[in-house]
Amino acid sequence: MVIRWLFQSTELQLRLTKHTDYSLRLLMYLAIKPDELQTIKDLSGRFNVSRNHLMKIVNKLVILGYIDSVRGRNGGLRLAKPKDSIRVSAVVEDMEPTLELVDCEADGGCPYYPSCKLKLALQDASKAFLEFLDGVTLADLVVNDKQLVKLVG
């Protein structure tokens, strides 16, 4: 029963993972507050995400060079590079575990493999998706930064 439910839960929709979604929201937050260091505790409250989950995301963003983690008592997080140099496509590619929209190996393997043109068509469509996001930087996402600061407090 649980298994069945799990199976259905993975079917709900075509969505970015929460990892990618929160990475982008977090980077946006650091971009609209460039003069402050942010703590995990504060961010966790602001985005209503567990510290544990946020920590995993932050660790990855630090390793990937998007975020600097300043140690010490008054330490915290800040962007590691200018907001106009962070492309949304790069964050999506770095954080999504895969951009393969179909799984040829699921349910015992698809009988069309390896001659299937569907997979190729979807790969090309995903490229078009990323190419669009190549032209969007973190700076574009927070162009209305005063309004965002007001919203997040």
Add this chain to the structure above:
Amino acid sequence: MVIRWLFQSTELQLRLTKHTDYSLRLLMYLAIKPDELQTIKDLSGRFNVSRNHLMKIVNKLVILGYIDSVRGRNGGLRLAKPKDSIRVSAVVEDMEPTLELVDCEADGGCPYYPSCKLKLALQDASKAFLEFLDGVTLADLVVNDKQLVKLVG
């Protein structure tokens, strides 16, 4: 514990739903076997999907006018229109419950709502994705139909 696991299971990847994936595989199958009527029983075995699951997909494809269901003892399923008139983008749009790649209402609501430019950027990127698939028809997916027939038997 189950809840936690469920939560993680939805995070695995950016994927088309199984509904969409199997809709496309099914339509491809009907396209490479234009002179036969296919039964749910046979298709279920071929794609290793439960009859129950397949039935739901087929019902939707019939209602949407992609498939004809011929009743009676020797009845079965066939394409309801020419394969070169079925655009992959249309099937994806018809079968995916949403093409919104982020959920602004999850986890108590995103603080950036409604001033967020991320959602708009992702909507435009999804449009680019679908526009690519506008140019791909079911006929393009089965252009190597002899090879596919050999693979599926």
